[in-house]
Amino acid sequence: MALGTVFDIAGSGMNAQSVRLNTTASNLANAQTASSSIDQVYRGRHPVFAAHYRDSMELGADSPASAAQAGVQVLGVVESDAPLQPRYEPHHPQADEEGYVYYPNVNVVEEMTNMISASRSFQANVEVMNSAKLMVQRVLTLGQ
Template identity: 35%
Template sequence: MADPLVSSLKIAASGMEAQSTRLRVVSENVANAETTGDTPGADPYVRKTVTFGATLDEVTGANLVRVTDIGTDKADFESTYDPGNPAADENGYVKRPNVNMLTEMMDMREANRSYEANIQVIKQAREIINMTIDLLRS
C-alpha cells in the first residue's frame, strides 16, 4: 500500500499537467479565432478539443488524470460575406473558424480553477508532511 500523501501529490500533479495542456489548447484556439484559409474557399482554423482519461499509477495504485487526445471540433464553419478577403470564394463568402470566444473563455476559467484546486491539494499535503516532521523532531 502506497503512502496516501504521495498518492495525493501524484494525483494533483497529474491534474495540473492535464489542465496545463488544456490551457495551452484554449490559448491556441483564442489566438486563431480569426484565422481564415489562405486560398479562395479554403477551410479556416479548426477548433481543437482536449479529451481526458484515467490511468492507473502502478506504484501508488492511484487513478491519475491524463490527456488522451487532442482532437478537432466537428462543428460547422460560419461564413461571412467579405468579397475583398483573399480567402473569399467565388460568391464573396469567407469561411470563419468554428471558435466561439465565450466557450473558450469558459474553458479557460474552468481549467484555471481546476489547476488552482490541484495547487491547494499540494499545499495541504506539504503542510501535513511538515507537521509530521515537526512531530518526529519533538
C-alpha cells in the same frame, strides 16, 4: 492510499489543465483567422481526459511500482466537428470566387469560460499539493 499518491494525482491534474489552457489559448489566438477554403480553415481543438487508476493488486506485489497509481490521463487533442462559419464578404482579400470567407468554429465566449475553468482547476490542484505538503511537514514535526 499513500500520501505520496496525492502529489501524483494533483500533478497529473495540473498537467491536464495545462494542456487545456494551451489548447484554449490556441483556439482564442486563431478565432478570427480567415481562409478562402474550407480545407484550410482552423478548427477548434479540445483535449480529451480520462480518469486513470491502477490498484496495487493489479500491478502485483513484486512490481517495482507496487503503489497504487491514480490521476488524470490526457488521451489526446481532437478537432471540433462543429460547423465552420462562412460569411459573405466579397471585398475581403481571402474571399473565394463566390465571395465567401470561412472562419473557424471557435466560440470566443465558450473558450473564455474554458480558460477560467481550467485556471481555477489548476489552482485547486495547487492548493491540494500545498495542503499535502503542509500535512507531511506537520507529521515530520510530531517526532520532535
